Amino acid sequence: MDDVTEPASDEQAPAPPTTPPEPDHGPRVIDTDADAVDGLTKCPRCGATQIALNIGSGMLRCHYCRDEWSTPSANEAFGLDAGVGELRGVTRGSGSSDIVPSAEIVLTFKCSACGAEIVIDTASSTQARCHWCRNTLSMNQQVPNGAVPDMVLPFSLPKEEAVRKIATFVRKRRFFAHPRFRKEFDPDNVLGAYLPYMVVDVNAHAAFSGQGEHQTRSYTVSVGEDRSETRYDADLYDVGRAFDVEVHDLAVVSSQQRLDQGLSTTNNVINAIRPFDLENAVVYDSNYLAGFTSERRDTNIDDLAPIVDAQSKDVARHAVHDTLRFYDRGVRWHSEQLEVRGQRWVSAYLPVWLYSYHQTKRDGRSVTHYVAVNGRTGAVMGSVPINYPRLLLTSAVVEAVGIVVGTAVMIFGGGS
Numbered sequence: 001m002d003d004v005t006e007p008a009s010d011e012q013a014p015a016p017p018t019t020p021p022e023p024d025h026g027p028r029v030i031d032t033d034a035d036a037v038d039g040l041t042k043c044p045r046c047g048a049t050q051i052a053l054n055i056g057s058g059m060l061r062c063h064y065c066r067d068e069w070s071t072p073s074a075n076e077a078f079g080l081d082a083g084v085g086e087l088r089g090v091t092r093g094s095g096s097s098d099i100v101p102s103a104e105i106v107l108t109f110k111c112s113a114c115g116a117e118i119v120i121d122t123a124s125s126t127q128a129r130c131h132w133c134r135n136t137l138s139m140n141q142q143v144p145n146g147a148v149p150d151m152v153l154p155f156s157l158p159k160e161e162a163v164r165k166i167a168t169f170v171r172k173r174r175f176f177a178h179p180r181f182r183k184e185f186d187p188d189n190v191l192g193a194y195l196p197y198m199v200v201d202v203n204a205h206a207a208f209s210g211q212g213e214h215q216t217r218s219y220t221v222s223v224g225e226d227r228s229e230t231r232y233d234a235d236l237y238d239v240g241r242a243f244d245v246e247v248h249d250l251a252v253v254s255s256q257q258r259l260d261q262g263l264s265t266t267n268n269v270i271n272a273i274r275p276f277d278l279e280n281a282v283v284y285d286s287n288y289l290a291g292f293t294s295e296r297r298d299t300n301i302d303d304l305a306p307i308v309d310a311q312s313k314d315v316a317r318h319a320v321h322d323t324l325r326f327y328d329r330g331v332r333w334h335s336e337q338l339e340v341r342g343q344r345w346v347s348a349y350l351p352v353w354l355y356s357y358h359q360t361k362r363d364g365r366s367v368t369h370y371v372a373v374n375g376r377t378g379a380v381m382g383s384v385p386i387n388y389p390r391l392l393l394t395s396a397v398v399e400a401v402g403i404v405v406g407t408a409v410m411i412f413g414g415g416s
């Protein structure tokens, strides 16, 4: 790490290349559905197609013979846990490709057991039961509508625990919550949903420059008869920081509806239950989603890139903060540059228990409130309807929603 204090850092943006840039070969693609099979995916022991996640073991279980198995770790299968510092350009999973606008959302599959044509509405599911032979049809091959991701993080928190956490959350906020909300709380309305995210690794180099103040003396002077003032002496330094930043497993919601609510509560609720233990994600198999709903990804890497850039810069700003303790009167950056060297994008379904409540406001508008529970860690956050008449009696308004930036690892390397 360069730590330049006086004279000014001469850290500059990289000089423009003197040779023309390499022709654009597009992103490097990791093939994540090489072995995926559509249609009847059968229990390896008895051949039944009724398979679901056993939350207790984290494995898939056959409904008939109770045999259990799981798909491989996504990190190991796709090499996602290593090499963030070596990333150059864009690398992405094959399940993260751009959505083709004309791609069908409702797809038809032929049941290979009885020949019937079965439709799967990919907006909310990647499975359907054949109504003739009762076999389950799965969609595991990636389609250009964003419904099949690169990986999935299965639920590990049982529904009963999620219900308990939601009940506690609502009870603790009882004073502010609307009486109807409290009265109508119904655990049966807690649903498990796999929400679409992009999981992004970023390799970048940051260069910040500005000025910082270090206090050297404080003393009291008398001004007038019995008044005194405290005064400070401080040295002014030019400050520069240049360092490598690695951001690991930044999870960004990839549903347009959730992004549109970017400044409203829902998106904050969904962000606030991060982080997820993404190192435990597995290779995608629709059977992990049996019994849950899912929401199709409908945004592309280009749509989400500005969010990832902004959050990466936040990570860099936060990382450098700890190195500035000497400047006890603060640092003002004149320039903050983040040069992104490489990114890796992988699409994922992440598990969330959701409780929703529709409130009709006095002006007739309908607002949906959510309490969300991380289906892995149990972290809970929600937006609860506020009882305004009661709130006015108190002087403080407590914002019920917080934001947590995703898990990030900062690596300080030598400045270039």
Ligand SMILES: [Zn+2]
Binding pocket: 043, 044, 045, 046, 047, 048, 062, 063, 064, 065, 066, 067
């Ligand atoms: Zn079986």
Ligand SMILES: [Zn+2]
Binding pocket: 111, 112, 113, 114, 115, 116, 130, 131, 132, 133, 134, 135
């Ligand atoms: Zn059939």
